[in-house]
Structure formats: C-alpha cells, structure tokens
Amino acid sequence: AQSVTQLGSHVSVSEGALVLLRCNYSSSVPPYLFWYVQYPNQGLQLLLKYTTGATLVKGINGFEAEFKKSETSFHLTKPSAHMSDAAEYFCAVSVETSGSRLTFGEGTQLTVNP
Amino acid sequence: NAGVTQTPKFQVLKTGQSMTLQCAQDMNHNSMYWYRQDPGMGLRLIYYSASEGTTDKGEVPNGYNVSRLNKREFSLRLESAAPSQTSVYFCASSVKGNYGYTFGSGTRLTVV
Numbered sequence: 001a002q003s004v005t006q007l008g009s010h011v012s013v014s015e016g017a018l019v020l021l022r023c024n025y026s027s028s029v030p031p032y033l034f035w036y037v038q039y040p041n042q043g044l045q046l047l048l049k050y051t052t053g054a055t056l057v058k059g060i061n062g063f064e065a066e067f068k069k070s071e072t073s074f075h076l077t078k079p080s081a082h083m084s085d086a087a088e089y090f091c092a093v094s095v096e097t098s099g100s101r102l103t104f105g106e107g108t109q110l111t112v113n114p
Numbered sequence: 115n116a117g118v119t120q121t122p123k124f125q126v127l128k129t130g131q132s133m134t135l136q137c138a139q140d141m142n143h144n145s146m147y148w149y150r151q152d153p154g155m156g157l158r159l160i161y162y163s164a165s166e167g168t169t170d171k172g173e174v175p176n177g178y179n180v181s182r183l184n185k186r187e188f189s190l191r192l193e194s195a196a197p198s199q200t201s202v203y204f205c206a207s208s209v210k211g212n213y214g215y216t217f218g219s220g221t222r223l224t225v226v
Binding site for chain 1 (some may be wrong): 141145147154155156157158159162206209210214215216217218219220
C-alpha cells in the first residue's frame with residue numbers, strides 16, 4: 001500500500017523567505033502525487049499535481065514541486081513567502097491500483113511571520 | 115458552478131443520536147469520497163463510491179454507513195454518535211483516473 005510522510009508538522013518562515021515543505025512517499029508502483037492547501041475553516045484546494053511527464057510541476061500561487069524518484073520525494077517550494085500563504089498543506093499519493101483514492105499525509109502548518 | 119456542496123456546516127449531537135451528512139456534486143464526477151480530519155492525523159478515508167451503485171469501506175468505516183443515492187449525491191450516516199466521532203468531515207469527488215479531488219467545505223461535528 002502507498003503512504004506519505006510529511007516532515008515537520010509546523011514550519012515557520014519570514015515573509016519573503018523561501019518556503020520548503022517536505023514530502024516523501026512510499027509506493028511499489030509509479031505514484032501520482034498531489035499537494036493541497038487548506039485555509040482556516042475551508043476545504044482543501046488543489047495546489048499542483050504530478051501524474052506523468054515533466055518532473056518539475058508548477059502550481060497556483062507561485063508554488064512548485066519536483067518529483068524525485070531516486071529520493072522518493074515530492075517537496076513543495078515557493079521562492080518568496082507571502083503572508084497569505086499561511087495555511088495547512090497536505091501531500092497526497094495515489095496509484096493506478098487504488099483507482100482514484102488518495103492517501104494523505106498528516107499535514108504541515110505553515111506560519112509566515114512579518 | 116457550485117462544485118461539491120455539503121450540509122450542514124455545523125452540528126452538535128448528543129451521544130447516541132443519529133444524523134446524516136449530505137453531499138452533492140454538480141461536476142458529473144464518477145467517484146465520491148468521505149474523509150474525516152482530526153488534528154495531527156491528516157485526512158482518513160471513511161467510505162468511497164467509485165461509481166454510481168457501488169460503495170466500499172475505507173480506512174476508518176466503523177460507526178458509519180453511506181448511500182450513493184445517484185451520481186450526484188453521496189450521504190454519510192452516523193447511526194449512534196459517539197464522542198470519538200467528533201471531527202471535521204469532508205466530502206470530495208473526482209473523475210475516473212488519478213487527477214485529484216474537488217472538496218466540499220466540510221461539516222464540523224461535535225458529539226457531546
């Protein structure tokens with residue numbers, strides 16, 4: 001079965017600093033990988049996804065992630081944090097044999113300090 | 115375009131009471147899901163419906179039942195609520211294939 005581990009339940013950065021949220025996956029077959037963002041009292045919104053093809057994936061709000069098979073990682077980055085980026089971020093994985101079902105990580109709460 | 119609509123948004127139940135959480139999507143998606151979100155545990159799959167007429171258990175199905183009423187609607191029922199079911203519940207839907215979900219805005223349930 002596939003699984004996801006997000007390293008760091010809380011990450012704090014200064015406004016304008018690099019954002020790096022870490023995600024490692026475990027899967028015996030090629031994975032499909034996703035990052036979602038959740039703002040307070042809201043549902044989850046898709047930031048970006050990797051299915052096949054280019055390993056560097058660009059998403060909304062200036063975020064991007066790189067699929068690295070050798071490291072089983074899919075870390076989320078943004079060059080310059082903005083106050084509005086403060087939210088909880090979830091990494092998720094699915095595989096062909098699971099249909100469309102996603103398995104989520106435990107989430108990383110991002111705080112952006114002025 | 116409403117996407118995925120969940121009702122109610124908030125609910126307080128007493129232990130032993132029953133209730134049904136409603137979910138509807140207007141995107142003609144095949145698959146629908148119910149997750150619960152608890153602090154530090156991410157989202158855990160309760161039940162899912164890969165297509166109209168089918169339902170399957172997820173990771174944490176105990177204490178819940180579901181009905182896929184038609185392609186649009188997927189309801190979650192708590193027959194006898196317990197304090198351990200205090201959580202935020204999310205409904206989601208997807209097209210066939212690994213393209214990700216569209217989520218509803220959630221139902222915050224408290225069982226006292």
